[in-house]
Amino acid sequence: MSLIVQKYGGSSVANPERIRNVAKRIIETQRAGNRVVAVVSAMAGVTNHLIDLAKEVSVPLTPSEREMDVLLSTGEQTTIALTAMALQSLGAEAASLTGAQAGIETDGLHTKARISNISPDSVHELLNAGKIVILAGFQGKTSYGDITTLGRGGSDLTAIAMAAALDADLCQIYTDVDGVYTCDPRVVSNARKIDVISYDELLEMASSGSKVMQSRSVEFAKKFGVIFEVRSSLNHHPGTLVKEETMSMESIVIRGVSLERAQAKVTISGVSDVPGTASVIFGAVGNANLIVDMIVQNVSKTGITDISFTVHKDEVSKAVDALRPVLAELGDDVNLEATEGIAKLSVVGIGMRSHSGVAAEMFKSLSDAGINIQMISTSEIKVAVIVAEEDIDRAANVVHETFGLSKI
């Protein structure tokens, strides 16, 4: 008998009717001959409601993170009880466990805790008693008993970590899409669902805008070798299987194309090319808690260079504010410029490692289509370019076509 860990997100359990649908799917999985642990999130909307309450009682201050965790963890606790009840009313044996009850131990970094250990004795006990276990996602407890939450994407992480701890045969991440696509189907109409993808490819896709899952969950799965499937809770189609790369995967040069809109570029020109300039710039930006994406530094010819980086456009004014005070440290004639209206296009594939010419092929196809490339950044399995936001949809289609992603 296989052990399957499933995860259902907030929209899958948004109301009693959907919870009953989830319960039916869990029962189908059990009747197919599996033992099931189902991780559930807070019902859609509940977390925001709780955050609003926290803000209302905490004027004028920010609520303490310890208490925020006590508050937010009630969201998943509500869902586990309701899901277990739904299962029972449909004739199944089920019991719920909070993160703390399931032995999910974390550090004390409230609102973004890291899992340090899992002691799933209570999960084993319930499974051995023939029950379906409904587990609260997103939460754990410290070694001294405080309630913690795992931050964004925490329920995915709970599912993958519990799958690792239980040595589960499969982990299924249910979401509202059918799986990972070669590109966003709203942009590229003949985008195709990917059957199998490696952890590294999914990580690069995620960091390039295809946010099926938070990167930390994928990294955790990679570290512990947890095979998982991203699939839809709205139908019964097979999803995308995510696992360690195999030799055969390399025959596919490009796995997919990601796009990320609403980017902005900040360029600091006239920077003295001496050691420490980058650390001054990105120290200032980092202190403002801004997430920088692509960084490009031109080769210096005259002892003076330009440094550009991209951020989400909502953060560009913060970036400029953070940089102004340090400009004087960077040179005598430094200029700071911010441009919005750009977007990022990435092609990702582990086959790139053994196939040269991918970047050149991508650049040529964009050039042939008259699309100007503003910045370039590459990793071992990714090539990313910045183009004008108005060109991004066309660029995605051109590149998707160039690499033949619509057909396998």
Next chain:
Amino acid sequence: MSLIVQKYGGSSVANPERIRNVAKRIIETQRAGNRVVAVVSAMAGVTNHLIDLAKEVSVPLTPSEREMDVLLSTGEQTTIALTAMALQSLGAEAASLTGAQAGIETDGLHTKARISNISPDSVHELLNAGKIVILAGFQGKTSYGDITTLGRGGSDLTAIAMAAALDADLCQIYTDVDGVYTCDPRVVSNARKIDVISYDELLEMASSGSKVMQSRSVEFAKKFGVIFEVRSSLNHHPGTLVKEETMSMESIVIRGVSLERAQAKVTISGVSDVPGTASVIFGAVGNANLIVDMIVQNVSKTGITDISFTVHKDEVSKAVDALRPVLAELGDDVNLEATEGIAKLSVVGIGMRSHSGVAAEMFKSLSDAGINIQMISTSEIKVAVIVAEEDIDRAANVVHETFGLSKI
């Protein structure tokens, strides 16, 4: 420095504004030189909302009680976090604890668990660190880690039990009334707040309709000698102190008058006066989970007797249904009759023990007012009578006046 345990009910914490008011009162208590543990209930309305959700997912069955406890305990957990946040935003140091975290251990009787042990190490630690402790009422955990709830009045019980476990100097039960009154002020306009009352008197008042608190909390306080004060969260008036009786209390013959409306009387006449008839009747009624209040059996002269008892009028049809099948066992010519439209009036006071004539004085005053007494029942510190419901307000005023309760 004194240690005070306070309890705030659902209407006192019904919204963020009220939670902030509660926080201010807690801070006042601390600034007056006390260490404070505050027990809070779920925000008014939250529990009913959760119950509705449970019913919606559980069609057609009743939700399992284990899962009901997981669900309902989120209500208080939400309030503790919000209250701690409110305190922090007002400049106080505070931390929340769930029942499980506070070491409240119970038996496994879900939805109506009994406290079996309290290990308040975490409460002591937080108090010693100078923090105000906000404790979730109504909940605990079993020795094997399941979440339990304590049933109706559970938050009062949490406060009183925690006060006992911490050997607190005082326990304050905040409610929406100023304390315990000599009679319901809506009925007797010159009813007076009682300054001090014994556990036994409060228990008799409660069982006679003056439901300031559930009896089990008062009994628990009596058993462990916890002195508590019932007072209003809406003003700063001193409340009613509840404690073990003292010699001086006996000088007050009657402490108060309670009334209970909407009663019904069931009379079974023509019952053979042989051993076992009462057990047949009350066995049948008990099996139907009905709470019987007053029981009167007339003295038998002919081997045939009448047995009457009262129940709440909403339960009278269930009582009749439960009795019909057993009537044949009670005699050959048994008659079953149910009457609604009656109410109960009780006078309560430990001074009654040493003052004879209380019952006679009460009966005479009612007789003088032309009010007919239908049934009588007495305990050591209570005399209760059943009268027509239409007479109950007048009867309460007559008796309140007779015993001079409006003046001390």
